[in-house]
Amino acid sequence: MTQNAAQLPEIPQPPKSPLPVIFGSLGGLVVGAGVTLAAFSVGGGEPAPEGSASASASSAPVASASAESPKKKGTSLPERALAGDKAAIKELEKRPREERTAEESFAWDLVSGNLKREEIKSIAKKIKLSKLYARDKNTAAKLRELSEDRQIGMDVLRMLTEVEGAIGADLLYSVWIGSRKSTDATKLAEELLYTKTMRAKASKGLNVVLDMRAATDANDCEKMKGILEQAKEHGDNRSHRPMLRLFNKRGCGERKKDDCWKCFRDTDLLKDAIAAARNRKPT
Numbered sequence: 001m002t003q004n005a006a007q008l009p010e011i012p013q014p015p016k017s018p019l020p021v022i023f024g025s026l027g028g029l030v031v032g033a034g035v036t037l038a039a040f041s042v043g044g045g046e047p048a049p050e051g052s053a054s055a056s057a058s059s060a061p062v063a064s065a066s067a068e069s070p071k072k073k074g075t076s077l078p079e080r081a082l083a084g085d086k087a088a089i090k091e092l093e094k095r096p097r098e099e100r101t102a103e104e105s106f107a108w109d110l111v112s113g114n115l116k117r118e119e120i121k122s123i124a125k126k127i128k129l130s131k132l133y134a135r136d137k138n139t140a141a142k143l144r145e146l147s148e149d150r151q152i153g154m155d156v157l158r159m160l161t162e163v164e165g166a167i168g169a170d171l172l173y174s175v176w177i178g179s180r181k182s183t184d185a186t187k188l189a190e191e192l193l194y195t196k197t198m199r200a201k202a203s204k205g206l207n208v209v210l211d212m213r214a215a216t217d218a219n220d221c222e223k224m225k226g227i228l229e230q231a232k233e234h235g236d237n238r239s240h241r242p243m244l245r246l247f248n249k250r251g252c253g254e255r256k257k258d259d260c261w262k263c264f265r266d267t268d269l270l271k272d273a274i275a276a277a278r279n280r281k282p283t
Helices: 002-007 019-042 053-068 077-082 086-094 102-129 131-135 137-147 153-162 167-177 184-193 196-201 204-218 221-234 237-247 269-277
Strands: none
Touching: 077 086, 077 102, 086 102, 102 131, 102 137, 102 153, 102 167, 131 137, 131 167, 137 153, 137 167, 153 167, 153 184, 167 184, 167 196, 167 204, 184 196, 204 221, 204 237, 221 237, 221 269, 237 269
């Protein structure tokens, strides 16, 4: 009996189904995907469907993040002012410098500079529209004041070089000679006036006084004779003071005691030029 049992043939076993292994692998992938989706949801991606495990796992952190990051509340005062927020600009302007931070001071410097540039644009428009405004002494005084401003001085002088006609050169001359002391603005205004660009725009009266000042600096008597002849015909009251200086009989020679203007001393040229020009207004 035992021997017969041992001799019985082996019954083949059915092959093991691969489904449990596949389902097991798929289950792992699903779980992994759920974790990934949950992480993605927390990181700012699309929220998981309501009721899912990932949605419930990520709902608390998302709510907390949205509550702590308002869009505009965190924007600083300097940033808002630089972006053009009028309320922020007023607040920054009124804040005493002792209470400002360094960043607020930098921001106010930029903002105030831009506001002044808008004022320059407004003045340029008024100059173009009104000759009375352009010739008003208050306009010239305002431009001299703005030309000395470190933020916008260059902008003022550039604007005057771009004004059409002679008035821009006239106002540039006012900036040059209107100050009692020499400054960076007055030096640049003088240099600009002697450029070929501005000489071409300048009136005959202004060109006379520019030539007169240049000849005085060079102590060029023969050249000055020709300029005085021009002054009788085209000179205006701006050349009056430079001509008065020509009465001085010293300034040349090795010891600066000789007369620089001997070539017309025995004529009435200087007196005639002064008489013709002193009451003539710039045109």
